[in-house]
Amino acid sequence: xxxxxxxxxxxxxxxxxxxxxxxxxxxxxxxxxxxxxxxxxxxxxxxxxxxxxxxxxxxxxxxxxxxxxxxxxxxxxx
Numbered sequence: 001x002x003x004x005x006x007x008x009x010x011x012x013x014x015x016x017x018x019x020x021x022x023x024x025x026x027x028x029x030x031x032x033x034x035x036x037x038x039x040x041x042x043x044x045x046x047x048x049x050x051x052x053x054x055x056x057x058x059x060x061x062x063x064x065x066x067x068x069x070x071x072x073x074x075x076x077x078x
Contacts (some may be wrong), residue, residue, distance in 0.1 A: 014050030017043055049071035 025040030063075070 007054045007061060009054075010050050010057065014047045014054060016047075017048035017050060021045075021047055050075030 010038030021040045024043060025037050026037030028038075028040055066073070
């Protein structure tokens, strides 16, 4: 996985996208622009996906660490 898509970086992108999406949706509501509201909602959906990817990457990283520790214990007991 490349650094630009790492868990923390992806999470930060998700937060930023969410804020931008909410702003666009609010602007669309105030101005009556359905296109802007839809664009904002879509951007928030993208943000949700980025935050979900960050969470899954963090879980995977934790699992890899646990597996490595178990492997080390196994080697010590051989």
